Amino acid sequence: MSDPPVPAGSVHLSEIFAGLDILPFGVLIWSRERQLVYANDRFRRSWDLPVRIGITFEAFIATMAHSRECVLPTDADTWEREQIAAFGAESSADYLFAAGTVLNVTQAPTASGGMTMSFSDVTAVKSNERALQLAKETAEATDEAKSRFLRAANHDLRQPLASLKILIYNCIREEDPEHRSDMLHAMEIATSIMEDLLGALLQIGQLDAGRVEPRITSFQLSQLFERLDVQFRHQAREKGLRLVFVPPHGTIATDRALLERILSNFVANAVRFTEVGGIVVGCRREANGLRIEVVDTGRGIRPEDRERVFDEFFRSEEQRGQKSGLGLGLNIVKRLADLLELPVRLRSEVGRGSIFSVTVPLGNIWHSVANEVEISETVAGEFVGTSVILVEDDDILRETMTQLLRRWGIDVHAAADEAEAIRLIESGVSPRLIVADYNLKARMGVDVVERLRRAVGADVSAMIVTADAEPRVIESIRSAGLPVLVKPVSPPRLRVLMHNLLFEPSLVTVGEPTSAPPRRHMP
Amino acid sequence: MNTLSEPVPIGSMVPLTGPSAADGAEFRKGMILAVEELNARGGLLGRPIKPIFADTCRQTAEEVVGAARWLIEKHKVHAIVNGYNIGPQNSEYEPIADAGIIYVHANTLLQHHDTVMSDPDRYFGCFMADPADYWYGPGFIKFISWLRDSGQWTPHSNRIAIISGSKPYSIVIANAMAKAAADFGWQVAFGPKIVQTPTHHWRDVLEEVRCTNPAVLANTHFYAVDLAHFQRQFRANPMDCIVYLQYGAMHRTFNDIAQEACDGIIVSSVIGLLRDEMGKRFETRYNARFGEGSTATIGCQSYSNMHHYAVAAAMAGGSGPPGDFEQNRKVAFALKGMIYRSVHGTIRYHPDWQAVVPYPVVTHDPSLGMPHIFYQIQDYRKSLSMIAPEPYNTERFIYPPWMSGRTTAVKPATSQNPRGLIGF
16 A cells, blocks of 8 residues: 555545556656655555655665666766756656666656656566567678678689689580590589589578588598699689699698688689789698698789788779679688688788688598598409400390499490490400300300400400300310300309409419309309 | 207308418417307307317318308308408308308408398398408508608608509409508509519519609518518618508518518508407417417407307397398397407497498597507517507507618607507
């Protein structure tokens, strides 16, 4: 219950006070003498502030100032002085209370020379305002990140695209199959670089959102240099520049894809801003790491620009008006280097060139990721790359045998008959081994081997496979000096015979057992 | 049906005669010790284990396939557990797969991967308890790069020369070395050149190598006697390079023939007894059982394979005779799923390869892979020095005596042996 109101002559005044008690905010009314004459019920129940009818405004303010219950805009004494001086003046202010609530305190003079104060809880309103502000800022940041991403994508994808254009143009005119194949290989790498770039750029978009987590692994720097070489050598050659990668020794530990982005931006800039001379990419040992340097003989950077080159959209005066990129590359470098905690340095002399470097920590060579983790005989088996001509007229057998031999890493050239095999030799196939079926439709395998050997012009190793286990047939093959296996051919036996023919011919006995162990055979 | 007290027959294909008879004798001893230990603790779920040895002589395909058939058909073995047999080229997998029994070996063959993965259902029981020969290649390249990058050795160039013997094992390793070289900054300046082996004559190929002035010379042939001649001929007119010789240079025969010419060479093995407490205790037991002249580092292979198999069979509820595919599939499942720390490191089968995963070239966690150990002969009269990898190494690399202008003093390595292991 509120204190009884100051005596008044009319009964309906009490009704007015009862109405004021249930207002949704606290009310204090002060007399001209600065004494509290009224405090409504809402005020008393909502805020644990020491008020009683008759206290002075000065006492109320002093208690408020030193209660430590709310955050004041200035120190307590100053605030106290200011508030006392402002008695009767119109004002409105928000105060944050220790319990986390925000109170709006509004005061206004009364006609009798006193003052009314209202206390409203605006916690929810303020919280909504803050949430709205945050949402607005996030939306603006996302929008900015999106446009920055698009600018960066445009910038970085131009490098491999430029290489690709040159390669396609050259490839169309190239007649030498070897050069053509080299160029196609380089094109394949350029597209894979573009693919990686898109991935990296997506990461950069996420960088702004703080969502990129570097994946630190140990790896060989040489692998990275090789990729950069493929990416830039065509552009450098087009400009008549020497681009040299000094083969590095060393295992480093950082995020491989992000480091590649850093170095690729260095090299791209070096190629772009160097007109004469060349670019050398190499590294030096430092106390705790490896400093990777990109040295160019370009125009150099003025001292006053050396800090600013890492700013977004920075372009030097000479660059402006030229078709020279958007000035994003080094900003990307800076952000990536910050993320990876890698120091980036720049030394430069105008007219002589620049050295951009990044220092990376050394990794554990034993932990370095090898290129191949999934291994098979196609990677390093004993027959890898061995050229074999297979003559077999049965389509299914030819296909099955081809698959088996390819699984062992053999370069199989399959033919259905002698004529097709001859055509293979004429087209440049140079076999190290001939595997021929005995009963070919028009010819006998033994004769085909002889004919093929003549076509090759050398006594190529050869063997016969036959479904005909007649002793007479076997004998006739052996008398031609050829080893023979009886179908169905056991893969291990075929492997041993092939090995002996290719690598240990002294172990080949034409009369060795031809029968295969039962079951589990190649047809 | 076997009764509970009837022994469990386990076959073992070992070359008790022929050129690998010395290794075969150790494989046999390893099996005997393992079976004695297992039987002393109650055998396989109460049944004693009975080892049956088949001599694989020269280890040709015919001999090994014949041995497998004899064990399966005559002795009805539930599993075949042994060390290695060079030569059968997986042809012994066929009778074993037909019988549906378990086969655990240390053949060190890349083609095991292809054979098993070509038909995992058929070859469910075939396990290779050591890493494939292939891993010697990248493992060696990492090793020399580690010597270089850690400052223990300063090569005069990035050129390496690779000589291979004519066996598939040597060719695969040589190919794998050549393939990994460029990734670590090396240039293959010579080879891989395949020399017809066996041979004692290496001077011609050494002269060819000399023209390329390599910083590293690797010979992947593995016969101890041949390698001893190679090293003697090399030392007669040495080059300024590190010399790596494949597996066979670990044998006593190599030291006996090459003598002081041995000192300085590097040799490695993807399977070898460790010199930690477990390894030492095993060696003590082994020598106590078979005499001081025994070679525990060879015998440990069949020893560990047998123990691992027995634990897996017990987990599976017992072993299965030929034809009991269902029970043996359970044993295979247990073998695949169980990481087993043997006296020569961890046996952990790759789920697809059914071969052991090597450390550190594939897994970087020593608790999950079998260490590829690098040794150096520092004094031919003493034990090999185990110089890599951490945490198993016990000594450090020293400059070979033939290398010019350099002392043989121990160079400080940048990395330490974290477990403080010490040599014998």
